[in-house]
Amino acid sequence: xxxxxxxxxxxxxxxxxxxxxxxxxxxxxxxxxxxxxxxxxxxxxxxxxxxxxxxxxxxxxxxxxxxxxxxxxxxxxxxxxxxxxxxxxxxxxxxxxxxxxxxxxxxxxxxxxxxxxxxxxxxxxxxxxxxxxxxxxxxxxxxxxxxxxxxxxxxxxxxxxxxxxxxxxxxxxxxxxxxxxxxxxxxxxxxxxxxxxxxxxxxxxxxxxxxxxxxxxxxxxxxxxxxxxxxxxxxxxxxxxxxxxxxxxxxxxxxxxxxxxxxxxxxxxxxxxxxxxxxxxxxxxxxxxxxxxxxxxxxxxxxxxxxxxxxxxxxxxxxxxxxxxxxxxxxxxxxxxxxxxxxxxxxxxxxxxxxxxxxxxxxxxxxxxxxxxxxxxxxxxxxxxxxxxxxxxxxxxxxxxxxxxxxxxxxxxxxxxxxxxxxxxxxxxxxxxxxxxxxxxxxxxxxxxxxxxxxxxxxxxxxxxxxxxxxxxxxxxxxxxxxxxxxxxxxxxxxxxxxxxxxxxxxxxxxxxxxxxxxxxxxxxxxxxxxxxxxxxxxxxxxxxxxxxxxxxxxxxxxxxxxxxxxxxxxxxxxxxxxxxxxxxxxxxxxxxxxxxxxxxxxxxxxxxxxxxxxxxxxxxxxxxxxxxxxxxxxxxxxxxxxxxxxxxxxxxxxxxxxxxxxxxxxxxxxxxxxxxxxxxxxxxxxxxxxxxxxxxxxxxxxxxxxxxxxxxxxxxxxxxxxxxxxxxxxxxxxxxxxxxxx
Ligand code: MOS
Numbered sequence: 001x002x003x004x005x006x007x008x009x010x011x012x013x014x015x016x017x018x019x020x021x022x023x024x025x026x027x028x029x030x031x032x033x034x035x036x037x038x039x040x041x042x043x044x045x046x047x048x049x050x051x052x053x054x055x056x057x058x059x060x061x062x063x064x065x066x067x068x069x070x071x072x073x074x075x076x077x078x079x080x081x082x083x084x085x086x087x088x089x090x091x092x093x094x095x096x097x098x099x100x101x102x103x104x105x106x107x108x109x110x111x112x113x114x115x116x117x118x119x120x121x122x123x124x125x126x127x128x129x130x131x132x133x134x135x136x137x138x139x140x141x142x143x144x145x146x147x148x149x150x151x152x153x154x155x156x157x158x159x160x161x162x163x164x165x166x167x168x169x170x171x172x173x174x175x176x177x178x179x180x181x182x183x184x185x186x187x188x189x190x191x192x193x194x195x196x197x198x199x200x201x202x203x204x205x206x207x208x209x210x211x212x213x214x215x216x217x218x219x220x221x222x223x224x225x226x227x228x229x230x231x232x233x234x235x236x237x238x239x240x241x242x243x244x245x246x247x248x249x250x251x252x253x254x255x256x257x258x259x260x261x262x263x264x265x266x267x268x269x270x271x272x273x274x275x276x277x278x279x280x281x282x283x284x285x286x287x288x289x290x291x292x293x294x295x296x297x298x299x300x301x302x303x304x305x306x307x308x309x310x311x312x313x314x315x316x317x318x319x320x321x322x323x324x325x326x327x328x329x330x331x332x333x334x335x336x337x338x339x340x341x342x343x344x345x346x347x348x349x350x351x352x353x354x355x356x357x358x359x360x361x362x363x364x365x366x367x368x369x370x371x372x373x374x375x376x377x378x379x380x381x382x383x384x385x386x387x388x389x390x391x392x393x394x395x396x397x398x399x400x401x402x403x404x405x406x407x408x409x410x411x412x413x414x415x416x417x418x419x420x421x422x423x424x425x426x427x428x429x430x431x432x433x434x435x436x437x438x439x440x441x442x443x444x445x446x447x448x449x450x451x452x453x454x455x456x457x458x459x460x461x462x463x464x465x466x467x468x469x470x471x472x473x474x475x476x477x478x479x480x481x482x483x484x485x486x487x488x489x490x491x492x493x494x495x496x497x498x499x500x501x502x503x504x505x506x507x508x509x510x511x512x513x514x515x516x517x518x519x520x521x522x523x524x525x526x527x528x529x530x531x532x533x534x535x536x537x538x539x540x541x542x543x544x545x546x547x548x549x550x551x552x553x554x555x556x557x558x559x560x561x562x563x564x565x566x567x568x569x570x571x572x573x574x575x576x577x578x579x580x581x582x583x584x585x586x587x588x589x590x591x592x593x594x595x596x597x598x599x600x601x602x603x604x605x606x607x608x609x610x611x612x613x614x615x616x617x618x619x620x621x622x623x624x625x626x627x628x629x630x631x632x633x634x635x636x637x638x639x640x641x642x643x644x645x646x647x648x649x650x651x652x653x654x655x656x657x658x659x660x661x662x663x664x665x666x667x668x669x670x671x672x673x674x675x676x677x678x679x680x681x682x683x684x685x686x687x688x689x690x691x692x693x694x695x696x697x698x699x700x701x702x703x704x705x706x707x708x709x710x711x712x713x714x715x716x717x718x719x720x721x722x723x724x725x726x727x728x729x730x731x732x733x734x735x736x737x738x739x740x741x742x743x
Contacts, residue, residue: 012638030198048667079229092154094318109281148342167336176296195243284352322358393600412628436727442605442715449508470510475639487527513707530586618739632706644690647712
């Protein structure tokens with residue numbers, strides 16, 4: 001069969017959901033109008049460890065409008081059935097937090113009660129009147145690396161091993177003529193999407209509907225089915241729009257259970273919206289991580305030893321681990337590599353993936369250390385990276401399915417004007433400001449999962465594509481529409497893509513940059529099946545224009561079919577009407593094949609940053625950033641560009657601003673709000689640019705894409721830090737780089 005020529009893919013199509021978003025017609029989870037809906041307010045523990053001794057809810061119950069107060073004393077027992085296999089987005093061992101099933105307290109901010117009332121104001125007021133007394137126990141609230149424990153076998157299997165070793169890194173490091181060694185710290189950071197997490201739960205008899213902010217409707221359904229011990233088929237999850245998430249909506253957090261439980265007890269639909277303060281204890285965070293990096297090299301810059309060790313925090317009830325040490329193992333060629341990973345249990349809510357999880361953290365230390373090595377060698381930082389270019393994934397011992405990183409260094413450096421850098425720190429100035437140029441390598445593994453899609457072509461010549469995917473901001477609505485438009489030979493305007501509903505064909509998690517490679521290939525497959533079916537039908541129609549033609553003699557393009565080698569275009573509209581069909585439907589599935597065992601797939605980039613530092617005040621301004629990326633085929637250069645510069649904005653936060661201030665006495669974040677937890681705002685962001693090298697990875701998947709999202713933040717924070725060093729001569733290894741650390 002002849003596949004239509006690509007027309008929409010590669011074009012900078014504006015977001016197809018843009019008009020709905022800016023006119024307020026996009027409906028987010030918290031905006032569904034559910035008749036009879038009540039509002040919930042949570043009561044959170046104020047101690048980090050122990051047990052609830054007593055709950056006095058009398059005053060709360062007297063508040064007008066209050067329907068129910070649910071605590072561990074009166075909550076129905078929930079089965080919390082174990083899953084045969086943990087979803088990859090959940091912590092890989094330990095016990096999921098069970099809400100209102102007992103008096104135990106694992107962290108400060110744990111839900112201990114929920115009040116349900118007619119209005120939100122009544123619920124919040126009543127919740128403030130609930131008095132809880134505790135039997136406190138001594139909590140682990142300090143980030144103490146001496147308490148570090150190796151991750152469990154579950155994490156080992158999931159690719160987060162306690163130790164790895166290649167060659168003899170310690171001996172090679174001891175013998176290296178040039179070496180650097182240092183400790184790097186990155187604090188706890190929070191996602192802080194603008195849209196808070198909201199769940200509305202409604203029971204119709206035994207059937208539960210959840211309107212939820214989630215990056216994975218199918219997992220929401222699966223988890224809640226297990227928590228309540230009910231069949232998955234009796235739960236529907238709806239989540240058409242997500243207002244940013246950055247990983248916070250990958251998992252199904254306890255407040256989703258609270259909503260469903262409260263709705264059951266109240267006998268009415270219930271809406272739970274987390275406050276900004278509550279987000280800091282409810283939906284995960286990037287774990288506080290300390291790393292030690294030791295690099296050894298020959299005098300010509302050839303790496304002879306890489307040792308990287310990481311200590312990350314996890315909670316006392318679950319074990320969350322990250323791939324922090326992957327960058328140490330495969331970013332550069334080196335015969336002797338040793339890594340070691342330890343976890344520190346603390347009385348805190350569980351961490352979770354956030355913006356380039358693990359990789360961004362690992363690269364922060366690794367790429368800063370590489371810059372320190374370049375300084376020790378008196379070598380250009382780009383030159384050092386080219387000297388140690390990894391021609392294969394040495395850790396997996398597999399060839400890359402594609403890699404155009406050399407080209408990224410080249411065009412990134414050129415666009416940035418890297419050659420104008422004077423190597424000596426503090427040597428470049430303008431208007432009394434110190435100028436610094438820094439760079440780093442970016443990389444994020446490309447993954448792909450099983451996905452399904454359904455394509456429907458209507459007799460009016462338009463198409464509807466459906467898959468239970470999500471679009472938290474990268475532009476999935478748009479890129480999938482483009483893929484489908486090309487696959488059907490239709491203009492983008494004639495195609496609509498719907499997502500975010502468990503009634504739709506299965507899609508994997510919207511995270512880890514896997515959506516386009518997974519859902520995009522399924523959509524292509526569905527469109528192909530549809531056209532094949534249509535081809536069979538029209539060729540079998542004795543009265544039709546293509547009667548008795550062979551499949552090869554039929555060509556699909558421009559919204560219809562033509563006889564190969566010439567002839568008039570017969571539109572879909574004419575074809576379907578002639579067949580008296582109002583629609584034709586195709587189902588498609590896609591899944592990774594053996595290529596994941598025979599190749600290593602990864603998206604790459606080279607990031608260049610210029611900072612301006614005030615020598616008297618220590619304030620750092622990111623003047624500009626240029627990133628050059630190898631993301632495979634670029635389906636939409638406009639949304640891809642947006643993703644990359646969005647990642648850079650996040651990285652400005654990581655480098656210069658973001659940190660949760662942790663109070664060890666109470667085990668809680670003190671700045672749990674957007675006034676004191678600093679994120680980059682418009683005034684912090686100047687010139688950001690992202691370039692894409694020619695690339696197509698048809699080994700990784702038929703679409704040739706490698707995924708963009710997580711890559712955008714990777715490598716940017718160390719590039720900024722390296723620029724700060726170049727500007728000031730001061731190496732700050734304790735992120736974020738605050739003015740007081742520079743003075
Ligand atoms: Mo991404 S941190 O997997 O949402």
